Amino acid sequence: MSAIRRVSSADGVRVAVYEHGDPAAPTVVLIHGYPDNAGVWSSIVGELARRYHVVSYDVRGAGESDKPAQRAAYRLEHLVDDFTAVIEATSPDRAVHVVAHDWGSVQGWACVLSESLRSRIASFTSISGPDIEQTGQWLRSNLRPSSLALGKIARQLSDSYYVALFQVPMLPELAWRSGAVDLLLRLVERRGTQSTASDGYRRSWPDKLNGLQLYRANLLRVGASQPRTTDIPVQVLAPTADPFVSTSLQFEAPQPFVRNLTLRSIAGDHWIIRTRPEVVAAAVTELVERVEADVLSSAD
Numbered sequence: 001m002s003a004i005r006r007v008s009s010a011d012g013v014r015v016a017v018y019e020h021g022d023p024a025a026p027t028v029v030l031i032h033g034y035p036d037n038a039g040v041w042s043s044i045v046g047e048l049a050r051r052y053h054v055v056s057y058d059v060r061g062a063g064e065s066d067k068p069a070q071r072a073a074y075r076l077e078h079l080v081d082d083f084t085a086v087i088e089a090t091s092p093d094r095a096v097h098v099v100a101h102d103w104g105s106v107q108g109w110a111c112v113l114s115e116s117l118r119s120r121i122a123s124f125t126s127i128s129g130p131d132i133e134q135t136g137q138w139l140r141s142n143l144r145p146s147s148l149a150l151g152k153i154a155r156q157l158s159d160s161y162y163v164a165l166f167q168v169p170m171l172p173e174l175a176w177r178s179g180a181v182d183l184l185l186r187l188v189e190r191r192g193t194q195s196t197a198s199d200g201y202r203r204s205w206p207d208k209l210n211g212l213q214l215y216r217a218n219l220l221r222v223g224a225s226q227p228r229t230t231d232i233p234v235q236v237l238a239p240t241a242d243p244f245v246s247t248s249l250q251f252e253a254p255q256p257f258v259r260n261l262t263l264r265s266i267a268g269d270h271w272i273i274r275t276r277p278e279v280v281a282a283a284v285t286e287l288v289e290r291v292e293a294d295v296l297s298s299a300d
Contacts, residue, residue: 004016004017004018004064005017005019005089006064006065007085007086007088007089008085009060009078009081009082009084009085010078010081010084010085011073011078011081013060013065013066013068013073013078013082014065014066015057015058015059015060015065015066015082015085015086016038016057016058016063016064016065017055017056017057017086017089017090018038018055018056018057019053019054019055019090020045020048020049020053020054020055020056021048021049021050021051021052021053021054022052022053023053024053025051025052025053026052026053026094026096026097026122026288026292027052027053027054027055027087027090027091027094027096027097028048028052028053028054028055028096028097028098028099028284028288029055029056029057029083029086029087029090029091029096029097029098029099030044030045030054030055030056030057030099030100030104031057031059031083031098031099031100031101031104031105031107031108032056032058032059032062032100032101032102032103032104033100033101033102033103033104033105033106033128033129034102034103034207034211034212034214034215035203035207035208035211036062036101036102036203036207037058037059037062037063037064037203037204037207038056038057038058038062038063039063039201039202040101040201040271040273040274041056041273042199042200042201043199043273043274043277044099044273044277044280044281044284046277047277047278047281048281048284048285051285052097052288053090053091055086055087055090055091055096057082057086059079059082059103059104059107059211060073060074060078060079060082061074061206061207061210061211061213061214062206062207062210062211063204063207067206067210071213071216071217072217073213073217074213074214074216074217074218075217075218076106076107076110076132076218077110079107079110080107080110080111080114080117083107083108083111083117084111084116084117084120087120095119095120095121095122096120096121096122097121097122097123097124097125097284097287097288097291098111098112098121098123098124098125099124099125099127099280099284100124100125100126100127100129101127101128101129101271101273102127102128102129102270103129103211103214104129105126105127105128105129105130106129106130106131106132106214106218108124108126108129109124109126109129109130109131109132109134110131110132112124112230112232112234113131113133113227113228113230118230118232121232122232122233122288122291122292122295123232123233123234123235123287123288123291124232124233124234124235125234125235125236125237125283125284125287126234126235126236126237126250126254127236127237127238127239127272127273127280128237128238128239128242128244128245128250128270129245130245130249130250130253130254131227131253131254131257132218132219132221133225133226133227133228134227134253134254134257135249135253136227137226137227137253137256138249138252138253139153139156152246152248152249155246155248156245156246156248156249159243159244159245159246160244162244163215163219166212166215166216166219167215167216167219167220172212173209173212176205176208176209181208182203199274201274227256227257228257229257229258229259230257230258230259231259231260232258232260233260233262233287233290233291234254234258234260234261234262235261235262235263235264235283235287236250236251236254236261236262236263236264237264237265237266237272237280237283238250238251238263238264238265238266239265239266239267239268239269239270239272240265240266240267240268241267241268241269241270242269242270243269243270244270245270247265251263262287264283266279266280266283
């Protein structure tokens with residue numbers, strides 16, 4: 001990790017930010033998921049920083065960022081404020097390309113679909129993290145007398161069993177402390193390909209425990225509002241062996257709401273950002289180069 005700096009979000013929470021590469025190059029912002037911190041991107045940073053100004057940051061509650069005690073402090077609107085503070089500090093005059101994974105991608109969708117950030121995001125790569133409103137609409141659209149549609153819902157609900165468990169007071173904390181969740185994650189990270197992560201990354205207890213508030217503060221609000229649309233170029237990278245988020249959900253949920261959408265499946269597990277960083281980085285680079293070329297073309 002390169003030199004750290006902290007920026008203050010709208011509510012005063014300080015977010016730890018890391019910068020890599022040439023500040024004059026296009027900026028790529030990486031948003032990590034749960035139960036991770038910015039260190040989970042180390043291999044992808046190495047791939048992207050050769051060409052781009054790469055910014056990663058610890059989401060509130062994780063890594064070196066502040067860790068609010070109140071559950072409400074982890075709501076999506078505050079996470080959008082954190083992202084806004086990061087890009088205003090690191091790329092104030094140029095739209096950024098966003099790459100996000102897991103809960104980072106849930107946050108990324110909220111940023112992409114925010115009216116206040118429409119001109120500040122050049123592209124979005126989403127990995128294993130659907131938008132909350134789009135998910136609600138996708139679930140409703142599949143509630144029809146069709147075995148295929150109902151089967152999609154049944155599979156996703158079975159894959160998302162942990163979401164309900166995370167709402168139970170103290171149970172997930174006990175599961176983490178017992179080592180059961182760590183064992184599950186090790187099994188997941190070995191599923192789907194023969195490759196395993198060898199980046200030396202380690203998760204910490206605060207990251208595991210504080211991040212539970214992301215689920216508790218937000219997921220009971222699934223489907224509470226109508227999805228919004230966007231013209232921002234979006235690509236969805238869906239791991240074929242992801243045990244938490246089905247390809248059907250990742251591919252189908254955004255289609256009615258994203259006008260410039262690319263869908264790609266990648267052989268691998270949920271944490272392909274660690275097990276197949278070169279493949280993810282290549283997909284990101286292809287989108288960034290295409291969008292940057294369009295920007296130059298329109299400026300001529």
